[in-house]
Amino acid sequence: MKKNVLRLSQEVKNALNLKKPVVSLESTIISHGLPYPRNVDMALEVEEILRDSGVTPATCAFLKGQPHVGLTQSDLLIFAEEAAKRGGDKGVSNVSKVSRRDIGYVMANQLYGGTTISSTMILSHLAGIKFFATGGLGGVHRDVPGETSMDVSADLTELGRTPVSVICAGPKSVLDVGRTLEFLETQGVFVGTYNEDKLDAKDLKLPGFYCRESQVPSPFGFDSFEEAAQMVYAQNSLDLQSGNVFCIPPPKDTALDSSFISEIIESANEEARAKNVSGKHLTPFLLARIAEKSHGKSVDCNVSLVKNNARAAAEIAKAYHAISP
Ligand code: PSU
Numbered sequence: 349m350k351k352n353v354l355r356l357s358q359e360v361k362n363a364l365n366l367k368k369p370v371v372s373l374e375s376t377i378i379s380h381g382l383p384y385p386r387n388v389d390m391a392l393e394v395e396e397i398l399r400d401s402g403v404t405p406a407t408c409a410f411l412k413g414q415p416h417v418g419l420t421q422s423d424l425l426i427f428a429e430e431a432a433k434r435g436g437d438k439g440v441s442n443v444s445k446v447s448r449r450d451i452g453y454v455m456a457n458q459l460y461g462g463t464t465i466s467s468t469m470i471l472s473h474l475a476g477i478k479f480f481a482t483g484g485l486g487g488v489h490r491d492v493p494g495e496t497s498m499d500v501s502a503d504l505t506e507l508g509r510t511p512v513s514v515i516c517a518g519p520k521s522v523l524d525v526g527r528t529l530e531f532l533e534t535q536g537v538f539v540g541t542y543n544e545d546k547l548d549a550k551d552l553k554l555p556g557f558y559c560r561e562s563q564v565p566s567p568f569g570f571d572s573f574e575e576a577a578q579m580v581y582a583q584n585s586l587d588l589q590s591g592n593v594f595c596i597p598p599p600k601d602t603a604l605d606s607s608f609i610s611e612i613i614e615s616a617n618e619e620a621r622a623k624n625v626s627g628k629h630l631t632p633f634l635l636a637r638i639a640e641k642s643h644g645k646s647v648d649c650n651v652s653l654v655k656n657n658a659r660a661a662a663e664i665a666k667a668y669h670a671i672s673p
């Protein structure tokens with residue numbers, strides 16, 4: 349890597365120099381995942397949650413083409429305001445949604461870019477950060493009737509090649525969760541669920557983003573954040589260059605009932621098919637339609653689960669730090 353290309357905030361630089369725990373945060377959830385101004389409040393609150401837990405937050409984003417790891421508060425506000433303007437990505441936002449394939453283009457054209465899970469993992473790894481908290485994982489989209497869309501999120505291939513752990517509430521429930529898991533298995537990615545209710549391993553389901561449980565069994569479970577940290581430590585000891593997905597069920601008081609949200613998700617997917625929404629625009633389209641159809645309930649749940657994931661990520665990062673200072 350060419351020196352000085354990555355822009356680290358002073359706060360992140362200090363923490364990394366002093367070998368203090370750092371947790372990354374993404375910015376596509378700000379630019380394309382949540383409505384303005386809830387997105388800004390969420391981003392600032394999540395950073396505060398990490399600081400209160402003794403962990404330094406590193407929000408990643410592209411600002412005028414430069415890859416940033418750690419944003420100042422004014423950077424973050426400018427970024428969110430840019431995102432709220434119309435233009436850019438087909439009239440959706442002035443900020444591009446950046447996965448691995450988009451990085452060179454956004455840098456060369458000095459654009460603003462929200463980092464998805466895939467590009468946040470890349471920037472985190474370059475900076476030396478091992479843990480990253482967000483809402484929900486991208487994955488294999490549900491099929492268009494009669495054909496296979498091949499819409500598989502770049503998050504999944506990135507997890508197969510970059511050693512960063514993503515702490516989230518499972519694959520987003522707009523997806524085909526079963527196929528997403530199969531793809532992750534092929535990519536060699538560990539997927540485990542925090543077994544909060546101390547269930548029998550055979551009864552442990554992957555959380556369903558908005559819902560506490562999906563219908564898909566979780567390949568692995570973990571009973572404590574220390575256990576998660578031990579797993580990462582063991583992997584690193586063999587220099588395995590793959591990532592992990594640690595799933596945290598959404599908080600009981602804000603999780604949505606599957607009977608309530610499934611129909612809404614199904615009708616949003618049908619609308620996307622009818623309107624031929626595809627590629628990088630599909631996930632933001634689905635999230636926005638679900639927010640409208642659920643009268644904001646999905647947004648409340650999304651914000652609350654991101655905060656919950658940040659708390660868990662802080663504990664895992666601190667536990668890792670204790671075994672590998
Ligand atoms: N989590 C959320 N909301 C989001 C995302 C995650 O709660 O909007 C973003 C992440 O950046 C993830 C992206 O990488 O959605 C997935 O997009 P796609 O399906 O196009 O890969």
Ligand code: MN
Nearest residue numbers: 499500501627
């Ligand atoms: Mn996609």
